[in-house]
Amino acid sequence: xxxxxxxxxxxxxxxxxxxxxxxxxxxxxxxxxxxxxxxxxxxxxxxxxxxxxxxxxxxxxxxxxxxxxxxxxxxxxxxxxxxxxxxxxxxxxxxxxxxxxxxx
Numbered sequence: 001x002x003x004x005x006x007x008x009x010x011x012x013x014x015x016x017x018x019x020x021x022x023x024x025x026x027x028x029x030x031x032x033x034x035x036x037x038x039x040x041x042x043x044x045x046x047x048x049x050x051x052x053x054x055x056x057x058x059x060x061x062x063x064x065x066x067x068x069x070x071x072x073x074x075x076x077x078x079x080x081x082x083x084x085x086x087x088x089x090x091x092x093x094x095x096x097x098x099x100x101x102x103x104x
Contacts, residue, residue: 014035014039015036015039018032018035018036019032043055054057055087071091071092072088072091072092072093073088073089073092075088076089
């Protein structure tokens, strides 16, 4: 873009955008924690001579714990759109069968 005479500047950081979205109720606490954990584990710094270096991720004990995603069944139960509900119901994988004690 700079080659074309346009210089871009960031208005907000991603954590600031997440905070606004969370305050507005557009994203949940779990998603915010997940994104923040991802950002913390994927930091890159650029030195004055334009060399990038990766910042080591924090130890696993300090990383944010993120709840697992809801199942298709739970999402289908909460869905208000008929077509979406049907898609979620057919997308739900069948329960895993226990192996038979009597092999064939």
